[in-house]
Amino acid sequence: MEVNELIREAAKKLETPFLVLDIEQVKKNYIRLKNSMKKVDIFYAVKANSHIEILKALRDLGSSFDVASVGEIDKLLSIGVSPKRMSFGNPIKKEKDIEYAWKLGIEYFSVDSEMEVEKVARRAPGAKVYARIATSSNDSDWPLSGKFGTDIDHVISILKWANRNGLVPYGISFHVGSQSYNKYKWQEAILEASVVFNKLMKNGIELKMLNLGGGIPVKHTKPIPTVEEIGEVVDESIQEYLWKHKDLMIITEPGRSMVGDAGILVSKVILKSRKGAKQWVYLDVGVFHGLMETIENFQYEIQVEGKSYDKTGVFTLAGPTCDSVDTIYEDILLPADIDYEDIVYFINAGAYTVEYGSSFNGIEPPKVYTIDELKELIK
Amino acid sequence: MEVNELIREAAKKLETPFLVLDIEQVKKNYIRLKNSMKKVDIFYAVKANSHIEILKALRDLGSSFDVASVGEIDKLLSIGVSPKRMSFGNPIKKEKDIEYAWKLGIEYFSVDSEMEVEKVARRAPGAKVYARIATSSNDSDWPLSGKFGTDIDHVISILKWANRNGLVPYGISFHVGSQSYNKYKWQEAILEASVVFNKLMKNGIELKMLNLGGGIPVKHTKPIPTVEEIGEVVDESIQEYLWKHKDLMIITEPGRSMVGDAGILVSKVILKSRKGAKQWVYLDVGVFHGLMETIENFQYEIQVEGKSYDKTGVFTLAGPTCDSVDTIYEDILLPADIDYEDIVYFINAGAYTVEYGSSFNGIEPPKVYTIDELKELIK
Known part of the structure; x- marks a missing residue:
């Protein structure tokens, strides 16, 4: 802008x-991302900017939303967004918030630890959970690994644990790091995700969702890959590494790239x-x-x-x-x-x-x- | 606590x-500091915690207040604190806020640059200004020098500039750094302040105020000097270095030590x-x-x-x-x-x-x- x-x-x-917020620019960003990743459902990461006009514009364009708290859920409810279009993407939730979300009708919950699985199982029995792989995100401004996500073997055991606890092990998420400068980080992450998909398939667990996280950069002072370039890498990587897994639900959680x-x-x-x-x-x-x-x-x-x-x-x-x-x-x-x-x-x-x-x-x-x-x- | x-x-x-806030503890801290520095007026630094019950308790004990913004001024006005008991201690003020404060009756304004002097002169003609020496505060958790204060020669020229611009060059402030661990830092700072007092006296400018700033530490994990020990150092240093300057107004701006x-x-x-x-x-x-x-x-x-x-x-x-x-x-x-x-x-x-x-x-x-x-x- x-x-x-x-x-x-x-x-x-x-x-x-x-x-100053240019809501038309937000709409353009949404449409451009949608066009670059046609098979991908967009869950806007509300934390990036929760201004009500941004949320309304994205609601009207058909966006879904990645939420992290009851505060964010309630703000979306107040403008008539259905809980079916929300994903509870915070792997550090209060139990009562899990219950609140589940009773409203939110279906998807993020987990990256055994304990979080147990919390979701207690308060949202039967919910769909996705586990987060920690990617090596040294080409981004905010390497988010460490606090969020865990290694491949741990992700596999977390999803098996979800299965044993009556949840639906539904998918894999990753996050290449906020403001990522290397488009091939998405390829690496999808390859890593495919390892989990394949190993769990051998154990009779068929995952249905790939969550690409956020991380699409916004132009500030360094050169960045375009959304189209990233979309191409994502598309090719899914075809190459996840072709065995049909009818995948693919989602992304852009924040900065929608509003930055x-x-x-x-x-x-x-x-x-x-x-x-x-x-x-x-x-x-x-x-x-x-x-x-x-x-x-x-x-x-x-x-x-x-x-x-x-x-x-x-x-x-x-x-x-x-x-x-x-x-x-x-x-x-x-x-x-x-x-x-x-x-x-x-x-x-x-x-x-x-x-x-x-x-x-x-x-x-x-x-x-x-x-x-x-x-x-x-x- | x-x-x-x-x-x-x-x-x-x-x-x-x-x-949880223990207002009785705030009162004890105020009284203890007052007893340790009998000749010193306490201006509570509102930014440390602006909870209304803290402000009321200190008001009732006779405290004055160090404010940094119109927001803080208005909060104090709302509980009946007189502007005569406020000092505008932020050396980075908006001009309209200077005018607002001056018209209310606030008398004391902090400066640490020529430009701030000119701003105060335009909007608060005749106000009393005090200039801040940057002390070397490497024995504190937050060495505040750099952003605030300046060297001795610069402080002298700033106060002369204030004089030429129709303001009252009123005093010297310093800040040994928030959460300071070395009581002799106050001695050093008072010695430095005395250099300014004496040099300006030779130029016919008699300063009236010594502002000790804040920096009195609160016990967390490291050993700290007590308020009494600091009070003793302050008292001795004033007698030793500032004995020529009679009827000094001595103030301090505790924040952390009042409420931490x-x-x-x-x-x-x-x-x-x-x-x-x-x-x-x-x-x-x-x-x-x-x-x-x-x-x-x-x-x-x-x-x-x-x-x-x-x-x-x-x-x-x-x-x-x-x-x-x-x-x-x-x-x-x-x-x-x-x-x-x-x-x-x-x-x-x-x-x-x-x-x-x-x-x-x-x-x-x-x-x-x-x-x-x-x-x-x-x-």
């Missing part, structure tokens, strides 16, 4: 910081100073109010209204709170003439920004406006 | 996670699993819902109800969200027999916990109960 005249005008007229490039975070310089050899620029938005991912070194493209990168300087960019952790980037290049009250755009900030927002230090998270709302506001 | 029978009973009866040991975060194990060689324990509270400081490696004392540390195991402790950053501690020692549904207490978690809480992943931050509320709830 590009900074356009509407956003420029809004940045001048409205109080910053705010996040549908948002721009608009902020303002509220202070510039020099301390010793260092130049500091302070914004009215920071780590605790939307830019949490920067402390894990996520690199946003930053644009400064009216200023160019032809001449740059080295700056430390920080947020407005009385907290040293609220330092966005140390020693980054910004236009040399960046100055007080300049408008600063964080491009492609639609995912995992306001969702992490707190009210720390008495400062509210950025307001969120859709393009339509913005048009109304500055009319 | 210790886990007592009331908290134990509440942990069994109420839904976790929740934070007045809170216990109560959570539950919702999953235990083994992955490869690693054992994982997942709680119903995590980094995004109260334990943010653990990702900066803050070490809480952790107790597990009914389990002892006589036999320990190495575990990775993680929160409940679908986010790998939500990993509290890697490879820590916990009771070897920690298990599903065990109650886990984070001791001395009254500061900087729920204040950072978000609603990420559809999960609400922990509820907060005072001891009195808890008694009512489990009656």
